[in-house]
Amino acid sequence: MDVVVNAAMSVDGKLSTRRREQLKISGEADFDRVDRLRAAADAVMVGVGTVLADDPHLTLDDDDRRVHRLRNGRPGNPARVVADSRARTPADARILDDAAETHLLVTDAATESRREALAGAGEHVHVHPVDTDDSGHVDLTAGLAALESAGIDRLMVEGGGELLSSLFRAGLVDELSVYVGSLVVGGRDAPTLVDGDGFVEGFPRLDLRDVERLDDGVVLWYDAV
């Protein structure tokens, strides 16, 4: 499977404010770029922290003709994926509506009643029980294998920083694009591109492939080494 990460951050590497409120870092041209990346993917993934903070929809938009064009004839929106160890996605989350298939990766820490509540959202919602990793979260290697079995070969991951940390730690990132907006957010408690415990050795290395000026910021394109 190809794993393509995309996020938008401030010049000081923050994904949002210390209040975790959604922050518009991208301009219109960058959101168009994000739509094209989503369209080229079989599925778009976030961590449940992002679902709880932003209530994202993760589809292209509601214009059927535009979706069709961006998807190059492939039907509908890409699927949506949530890494959701304890099945905390709220039953009324936008990500559970029927605009696309939704895959929830959960672990044994999710109660049966939470799993059933999510599966009850409709036939387009698929709950996958997977093993836990060393820190008790979804084992992403196992989770991605479950997604592959569901026909997902190209996965776009939008964050947040905890999920991206685990993906880098597991060596699962193939490509990274990051939009750097021209603003400073600051705050030691504001989410950054890669949170988790951080690395003290074995730092993931990246090859800078391209740099593009867009809106009033910059897009950096990297391949994993």
Ligand SMILES: NC(=O)c1ccc[n+]([C@@H]2O[C@H](COP(=O)([O-])OP(=O)(O)OC[C@H]3O[C@@H](n4cnc5c(N)ncnc54)[C@H](O)[C@@H]3O)[C@@H](O)[C@H]2O)c1
């Ligand atoms: N600017 C951007 O591009 C962008 C993109 C996404 C999110 N965000 C922001 O990031 C913040 C949310 O990020 P976050 O880091 O709190 O949450 P997150 O989205 O990374 O989700 C983390 C949660 O996912 C679950 N999880 C399951 N398996 C996991 C695993 N293997 N590794 C890590 N987590 C796993 C855990 O419950 C964990 O608490 C919000 O403020 C949101 O607005 C910004």
Ligand SMILES: Nc1nc(=O)c(N)c(NC[C@H](O)[C@H](O)[C@H](O)COP(=O)(O)O)[nH]1
């Ligand atoms: N590329 C990008 N630029 C930003 O300025 C920003 N705040 C995000 N944030 C990503 C996060 O995952 C959001 O929750 C989804 O971008 C919301 O997606 P929807 O519009 O609901 O489909 N992403």
